[in-house]
Amino acid sequence: MTPLADLLIRRVQATGPVTLADFMADCLMHPQHGYYSTRDPFGRAGDFTTAPEISQMFGELLGLCLAQAWLDQGSPAPITLAELGPGRGTLMADVLRATSGVPGFHAAAQVVLLEASPTLRAVQAQTLGARAATWITTVADLPDQPLFVLANEFFDALPIHQFQRDDSGWRQRMVGVQDGSLAFGLSDPVPALMVGKAFVNDPPGTVVEVCPLARGIMDQIAHRLGNFGGAALIVDYGGWRSKGDTLQALRGHAPEHPLANPGQADLTAHVDFEALCPPGIPHSGLTDQGKLLKRLGIDARAAKLATKLTGAALESHLAAHRRLTDPEEMGTLFKALALHAPGTPPPPGFD
Numbered sequence: 001m002t003p004l005a006d007l008l009i010r011r012v013q014a015t016g017p018v019t020l021a022d023f024m025a026d027c028l029m030h031p032q033h034g035y036y037s038t039r040d041p042f043g044r045a046g047d048f049t050t051a052p053e054i055s056q057m058f059g060e061l062l063g064l065c066l067a068q069a070w071l072d073q074g075s076p077a078p079i080t081l082a083e084l085g086p087g088r089g090t091l092m093a094d095v096l097r098a099t100s101g102v103p104g105f106h107a108a109a110q111v112v113l114l115e116a117s118p119t120l121r122a123v124q125a126q127t128l129g130a131r132a133a134t135w136i137t138t139v140a141d142l143p144d145q146p147l148f149v150l151a152n153e154f155f156d157a158l159p160i161h162q163f164q165r166d167d168s169g170w171r172q173r174m175v176g177v178q179d180g181s182l183a184f185g186l187s188d189p190v191p192a193l194m195v196g197k198a199f200v201n202d203p204p205g206t207v208v209e210v211c212p213l214a215r216g217i218m219d220q221i222a223h224r225l226g227n228f229g230g231a232a233l234i235v236d237y238g239g240w241r242s243k244g245d246t247l248q249a250l251r252g253h254a255p256e257h258p259l260a261n262p263g264q265a266d267l268t269a270h271v272d273f274e275a276l277c278p279p280g281i282p283h284s285g286l287t288d289q290g291k292l293l294k295r296l297g298i299d300a301r302a303a304k305l306a307t308k309l310t311g312a313a314l315e316s317h318l319a320a321h322r323r324l325t326d327p328e329e330m331g332t333l334f335k336a337l338a339l340h341a342p343g344t345p346p347p348p349g350f351d
Helices: 003-015 020-029 056-072 090-098 118-128 212-228 289-295 298-306 311-325
Strands: 079-084 109-114 134-136 147-152 161-166 169-178 181-190 207-210 230-239 248-251 254-256 266-268 334-340
Touching: 003 020, 003 169, 003 181, 020 161, 020 169, 020 266, 056 090, 056 147, 056 230, 056 289, 056 298, 056 311, 079 090, 090 109, 090 118, 090 147, 109 118, 147 212, 212 230, 212 334, 289 298, 289 311, 289 334, 298 311
Parallel strands: 079 109, 079 147, 109 134, 147 230
Antiparallel strands: 161 169, 161 207, 169 181, 230 334, 248 254, 248 266
């Protein structure tokens, strides 16, 4: 039993079952025992590998995409160049390197990183080196100015509420205790509006996941896009109005039961991209990651980088290209969504 599991069991025994969202929040961000609070989970030595850690091409192309969106909006200054959940800082480092030749972009950009984990903040600072950056813990702290923001595999890690419909109505999935161990259960019936208007008439057996935190974050981003300009690029796995039980745990690059090792495994759920589109803000609709990267020129970039490589390094580079774009790997599993200021064109690759 993990230390966090012991704490959660004692809490449930004292005060009753907790929502799935509260359970996820503790598992991921508990100050002493949370998954992200206490470790660097990325790469081979961690539990999973994200696209920026696979190849520099991912960050380079998304960075140039944002820079072109900035040019298309008249090169405003100053701007916020932000990343939500920046991991090791690899993506932002690649963005900054790729955009260093865009006249005026770096002079205009104030780098802001949304990161709650002290452990990962230290890693990000080391990765970015001398480049000045500001760390925030809530999107409400983003400056009121044009915002150009990236979010790669950020929204899938936000706590979700899960609802299941039966013959008596909607019930919320809870985490309680059974025979001395954590166990899933269902609440008494809850108001249908907690699930959302889009789902209230769905039949018994339907499972719906709702992420209020994601919607709150997007409202803050929408405020800045609508009032000051900018663009947001979101890459994650999920679908448009996704349904079903998608909660999953990953530890040591292998799946396990979400209740098996609280605080020592990553917990994620598929992203409902429709819920990330606030009213009044233009959006692109979903694009496969592989298609987007190809539109942005990854094939040409890969070929250029390959001319300098031989042997194992070349094989690794070609494998990374396939992993990012191939439909059998990350190419169709991961989706991309762009939002942009009203009256402006969509970012390149999304039009």
